Amino acid sequence: MTNRSSFRCAADIVRFYASEKPDVEMIKFGPVSVSWAHMDDRSSRAAQGLISSGVLPQERVAFLEKNSVEYFEVLYGCSKANVVDVSVNWRLAPAEILYTVNDSEAKLLFVGADFFAAVESIEAELTSVATIVALGTHPRWVSYDAWVSGHEAVDPKISVEMTDIAFQL
Numbered sequence: 001m002t003n004r005s006s007f008r009c010a011a012d013i014v015r016f017y018a019s020e021k022p023d024v025e026m027i028k029f030g031p032v033s034v035s036w037a038h039m040d041d042r043s044s045r046a047a048q049g050l051i052s053s054g055v056l057p058q059e060r061v062a063f064l065e066k067n068s069v070e071y072f073e074v075l076y077g078c079s080k081a082n083v084v085d086v087s088v089n090w091r092l093a094p095a096e097i098l099y100t101v102n103d104s105e106a107k108l109l110f111v112g113a114d115f116f117a118a119v120e121s122i123e124a125e126l127t128s129v130a131t132i133v134a135l136g137t138h139p140r141w142v143s144y145d146a147w148v149s150g151h152e153a154v155d156p157k158i159s160v161e162m163t164d165i166a167f168q169l
Contacts, residue, residue, distance in 0.1 A: 009160040011047075011079035014040045029069050039072060041153040046077025048151035053108055053131055057082035057158055060104045060168060062129075064088040064097065064119065065112030070135055070144055074110055079166060082158045086168045090115065098122040101129060104168055108133060110144065 007013060017026065018040035026036045034042075055061060061083055063074055071087075078085040086104045088097055090112070097118060101109060105128040111119045113136035123132070134141040 008162070009079045009082075009164075010166060011043070011076055011155075011160075014043055014076045015155070027069065027072060029067065032069055034069055034072075039076065040155075042073040042148060043076035043080060044153045044155045045148045045151045046073045047080035047083075047156050047158075048154060049147055050077060050081045050083050050108065051156060052151060055081065055083050055107045058084060058164060060084045060086045060106040061108040061110070062086040062088050062101045062104060062106035063110045064090060064115050065110065065135055066090055066114065068112065068135065070110070070148075073148065079160075080155055080158065082160050082164060084165050084168050094118045094121045098125055102127045107131070110135060111138075111141070112136065113138075 007016070014036065017024070017036040022037035023035050025033050026039045027034045050061060061078060063071060063085065065071060075085050086106055088100050092100065107128060108131050109119065109126070109129045110133045116134070116138055119132065132141040133144050133147050135144045137143060
C-alpha cells in the first residue's frame with residue numbers, strides 16, 4: 001500500500017499510518033494517548049484473538065460499551081480478520097441487547113463493566129455467543145487485557161472483497 005487512495009478496508013487506515021507515521025497520536029481518550037503503531041499492534045492482536053476464537057471471515061462479533069480505546073482495537077482487528085463488527089447501542093434495555101446480539105449471530109461479545117449486570121441477566125439466552133470478553137474484571141469472563149495480550153501482534157492480512165460487510169449497526 002503506497003497511498004491512501006488504495007485503502008480497501010478500515011484496517012488499511014491503520015496499516016498505512018502505522019508505516020508512515022508510527023509515533024503520531026492516533027487517538028486520545030482521557031489521559032491515554034495511542035499512536036498509530038500501538039493501534040496497529042493491538043488491532044493485530046485482536047484479529048489473532050478473533051481467529052483463534054474460531055470466528056471466520058464475515059461472521060459477527062458484538063461490542064457493548066461506551067467510548068473506549070478497546071473499541072477501536074476490536075474494530076480494526078475485525079477489519080484485519082474480515083469479521084463484521086456489531087456495535088450494540090449501550091442505551092438499549094437487556095431484552096433489546098439480547099435481540100440485537102442474537103439476531104446478528106455474534107460469536108463473541110465484548111462487554112464493558114457498566115453493562116455486566118445487563119449481560120448477566122440475558123447470558124443464558126444468548127444463542128450464538130461462544131465467548132464473552134470483559135472490559136474490566138469479571139469473575140467468569142476472560143478479561144479483555146488477558147484476551148488481547150495472549151495473541152501475537154501479527155497482521156493476518158485476510159483478503160477482503162469490495163462486497164464484504166464491515167459493520168452492522
